[in-house]
Amino acid sequence: MAGILFIISAPSGSGKSTLVNQIKSLVGNLEFSVSYTTRAPRGSEQNGQQYHFIAREKFEQMVRDDEFLEHAEVFSNYYGTARKSLEDAKAHGKDLLLDIDVQGAAQVREKIPAAVSIFVMPPAPDVLATRLRNRSRAEGGVTEEVIQRRLAEARAEIVKYREYSYILVNDILARAEDELLAIVASERIHRKGNDSIEDADRLLKLAESCKLENSGDRVQPVLEAFGLLD
Numbered sequence: 274m275a276g277i278l279f280i281i282s283a284p285s286g287s288g289k290s291t292l293v294n295q296i297k298s299l300v301g302n303l304e305f306s307v308s309y310t311t312r313a314p315r316g317s318e319q320n321g322q323q324y325h326f327i328a329r330e331k332f333e334q335m336v337r338d339d340e341f342l343e344h345a346e347v348f349s350n351y352y353g354t355a356r357k358s359l360e361d362a363k364a365h366g367k368d369l370l371l372d373i374d375v376q377g378a379a380q381v382r383e384k385i386p387a388a389v390s391i392f393v394m395p396p397a398p399d400v401l402a403t404r405l406r407n408r409s410r411a412e413g414g415v416t417e418e419v420i421q422r423r424l425a426e427a428r429a430e431i432v433k434y435r436e437y438s439y440i441l442v443n444d445i446l447a448r449a450e451d452e453l454l455a456i457v458a459s460e461r462i463h464r465k466g467n468d469s470i471e472d473a474d475r476l477l478k479l480a481e482s483c484k485l486e487n488s489g490d491r492v493q494p495v496l497e498a499f500g501l502l503d
Contacts, residue, residue: 276302276368277460278359278385281453282378283393284427286405288443290323292393293372295450300457303368306358309335312350342384345376348426352377368461375430382436389460391453392437396444397498398424428499439480440488442495455479 283289297305309325311332320326332351336344344353354371362369371381381388395401405420434440439456443449458470459480470476481487496502 276362276366277464278362278381278388279303279368279370279457279460280378280381280388280390281370281372281393282375282390282430282437283443284395284401284430285423286401286408286427287393287395288404288446288449289372289393291446292441292443292449292453293370296370296453296457299454303370303457304358304362304365305370305372306354306362308371308373309341309344309353309355310350312348312352343373343377343380345374345380347374347376348422354381368457375433375436379433379436389439389456390437391439391441391456392434393441393443393449394431394434394492394495395427396442396495398427400444401427428501431495431499432501434492435485438485439483440485440492441483442491452479452483456483 281289281293293305296303307321307323307325309327309332311327311329312324314320314324314326318324318326329351332344332353335341335353335355340355340357341353342356342359344351346352352374354373354377358371359369371377373381378390382390395404402420402424405423409420441449441452455476458473458476462470462473462477493502
């Protein structure tokens, strides 16, 4: 039986990688697709773990060979998800988690409408800027110009939150982790009838509160902080 496809997207610096690492460590029968990228490794990143780091020429050859489920260019670097990740998960009946940007997520949703899409928001631009600066110091330094460019890109991505099924606001990490775990559990209960999950009632209620149509109270302050209210 083919598993559930989960998509998670967020502006750079929103804490998405931390959330993904947590769910990978806590949730069984869930495979994580390691994307391909042409950017250089950051900090302690290792090839094959956070990303497959490849040359631009190799990436472009994979595009020509139609090896990607989705791919996009972000900040002058390519990112892509190999079709093989989805094929392998389906073959083993496992759920698959894709950590991809808004461009890639749109491509996947078009091809696989049943995918569960999750958007992670930073609570405010000043919080996001602080996270970006802290990360840049750990990675060896990024210019203020790059920080401001990423903040502008974050605004452009946040506008697209309505395209996602679930919304998380990562202001308190422990709460965001709990919400993400609840979403995975809820989808498994609804799609696979796995109602033997411990604490199922609480998880179902928590996941329901994260659905797009129920997230207005959490989302509105974020939109206001980023100057995105109509």
